[in-house]
Amino acid sequence: MERGSADTTLSIKEIKELWSRTYNEVGKPGWSHIFSYYHDNIVFQDSIQRIEGKDEFLEMCNRLAKRCKSLSMEIFNIVKTDKVVMMEWKMTMSFRRFPNKPIYGSTRLTFNDEGLIIEQRDYYDLWGDIYDGIPIVRPVYRRFMKKFFG
Template identity: 30%
Template sequence: MHPHQQLIEKFYTAFNKKDAPGMISCYHEEVTFYDPVFENLNAAEVAAMWTMLCKNAKDFSLEYKNAEAGNEYGSCVWIATYTFSATGRKVTNYVTAHFKFHEGRIIEHMDSFDLWKWSRQALGFKGLLLGWSGFVINKVRKSARSNLQKFMAPK
């Protein structure tokens, strides 16, 4: 097994345990992250995002499969099931992850998933009717970014 594939498996094994420090240890110190909700995050934001998500996860389970990696790039599919805290609704999110490696660690991490499908589950009827709209998408993004900034603020 390629060492980068082992790194992907280490990352998702830690994620399944809600072990944010274990996840973060897989990242290069200059990592960048992108997904449809948080969009572009720098290394400090990435670490805070995973810490916040692991800390707040309710009824969380994770499965990953098809982890593949070579010298420079890798990918896998992961499925997270959890209760969305803002609404108390159950969500099952199917995600495709793509990675770029540098110096034996993940330097770029990009997750892709259907944001409308997610919003239908997380937001219910409102997500079903308007989850595809820029208004709802931007509201979800703004809320996620605000939560992350609050989490990162000195206490």
């Protein structure tokens, strides 16, 4: 992709290809091939944390890669409008002695005028997806969520 062209953001096809290579079923995940698409002032936020700056973002990605025994991502849908991309996914993670666990979510990528990702917001219910895999905890957690949040 040539920066400075009429549409400088990544295409849906490019995003699907790049993000699918990020996560693999065997071995450690790696993000190094997508880091060049992030702006130095990237703001990343998910259910757990808010990270500001590319150095901090790279550190967070490397920490996750180090902790994961394996990690894979299946992208279901991608929608692009102007400088915003939304994608829906299933990420399956394995940590140390724990079995593979799927987490379902979505990601919003916001691009600046140069075609770099200036903001990434990941949406997912980490604890719900984890607790759903634990037979004794699942019903208690779901009753709690329904009672207090709807």
